[in-house]
Amino acid sequence: MAQVSLKDIANVLGVSSATVSLVLNGKEKEGRVSKALAEKIRKQAALMNYKPNNLARGLRVGKTQTIGLIVADISNTFFSSLAFHIQEYAELSGYAVIIANTNESDAKMVKMIDVLRSRQVDGLIIVPTEKGESYIEEISKSGMPLVLLDRTFPKLEVNHVIIDNYQASKKALQHLINKGCKRLSLLIYNNTLSHMQERKRGYIDTLKQAGLYDPLLIKEVDYNNLKEDVENALDSLLQNEEKVDAIYFATNTISMIGIKRMFELNIKVQQDIQVVCFDKNDVFDFSPELSIPYITQPIPDMGRYAVELLVEQIDKKKSTSGKIELFAELNSI
Amino acid sequence: MAQVSLKDIANVLGVSSATVSLVLNGKEKEGRVSKALAEKIRKQAALMNYKPNNLARGLRVGKTQTIGLIVADISNTFFSSLAFHIQEYAELSGYAVIIANTNESDAKMVKMIDVLRSRQVDGLIIVPTEKGESYIEEISKSGMPLVLLDRTFPKLEVNHVIIDNYQASKKALQHLINKGCKRLSLLIYNNTLSHMQERKRGYIDTLKQAGLYDPLLIKEVDYNNLKEDVENALDSLLQNEEKVDAIYFATNTISMIGIKRMFELNIKVQQDIQVVCFDKNDVFDFSPELSIPYITQPIPDMGRYAVELLVEQIDKKKSTSGKIELFAELNSI
DNA sequence: CTGAAAGCGCTTACAG
């Protein structure tokens, strides 16, 4: 590489590399280096185009100014938006972000955590996988600064930033009930993670309160067989003699496939059947006449709080500093 | 941290850390360590839950197994898909990826390159910004392994992976001409980068050959004032007495805003005006009746080749190994 | 006001 080191600068100037380090880190007063020397050192560093080696610095001070972000799939727009905002906020605090994907696999999450730890990240922001609880607990107890994002494990004493999925579902269902719907279906992942369970609980409670609950109207689909499962679920819901008059799609991916299927089946969305989706999609902009209401998550805030919570832990060396639950809004046009 | 080090293991076993290092790196034969000792060391390492410190390793061997990826905006679906595939392929080769955003700002690109270099990445994959040519040239000449992605600087002797934007435009326009369109408009960024210029050139050449070229039908819009510019462009195109009968949207972001505007203006897409877009969007799935043709870029391949090209440079220590241009297809339903 | 030394955790050539 022929990278210029502190020592190279020191040699040219006939001083010690310690002095150069002091000056270049703005700690001249501590070392009480003379103004003149400091100036000379700065000039020489610029001249030689010196770039500090953060590896060496990290090794020495035990801190890398790097945080690891583990998401399910960076190509998913929800996670890529989160990642964008996390990077922006991390940068403000002087941190770089390494992103890793789990593809919802527990094994991959474990692997990625290991990879990031061996790179000495100062902390982790993790969107955990379904069966990852015990490993998350382990990490948390090891003292590694950690924030769970989007999903959490309620039994664990771990920091997190999530949304109030229960309330979000209530809002969605209440909207449909207010419109006069009587048979309201839920399409959701067969996933035991907190966010899905809360969305389901919100659905069930709201319908029970309205005296409209029917467990047969809940259709669970599998992440790994999504398209087929959603299509089958819709087909069965719509062929039923006692037809549904509303569908609540509990995630963006499910709603994309579901609505497309409804089009294929020539169902008139918002006429034959009322729909509410989770998360905004470009599609909604395109069909103002459809005006499909959707739940919006406060993604920039989720990113900001996750970074804040993590940086606080890193700085203060305390492992638990908070659980943050944000509100999601129903966006009905 | 109380991280376990090689020395800790060595101390417990009463051997040197060098021996431990040898064994744990599978180089026992070179050091000709006895089978028995090797086994003992491995057991102890597992017992103490040893995780290598990659910082120290990187510092010592001068290689971090990390590549830097610089994109315009990770929250944009095109770049997040690219990032996903790049990470997958990089992982296969044993590399981690640090992603940084430029937001199309030259200053930010320069800053991010510096950040990544000071973290001692082994190479860079960069989606360059408009005025970044001289800085890219500088890096390239410094011997840093480098691959440009999506866009390139034709005058520079730098590796790149791009698509054939010229041919892509030709296909799009030829399709419209075959449909009998006579007044074909182009909406494109006012950007001097290669990919935009090639898309424009493909448009111009195809229309000239067909005797349909009219420079007034090219509308350039600004990245930083996108919505307004696109809307103004469309309004002026559609108010013109000699109406356009086809529009080629040269990027995904432009087409999203453009089509939405057409809806607002009650233009019947594919009836009143034929449309072709660049890049696939979920929206197209939703309106099969619209059946808007679009150009698809081979994103997985772009990611794969970028990683391959970069890793090759890193391994072989040669700074130029190739320019790869892939085909994009017109997807007409 | 400035320098010399130690050490972060690792690997690699060298010596025995």
Added chain:
DNA sequence: CTGAAAGCGCTTACAG
């Protein structure tokens, strides 16, 4: 077959 030493580039406590 195994250990001691040097060194990657940095920072920090210490000595003068």
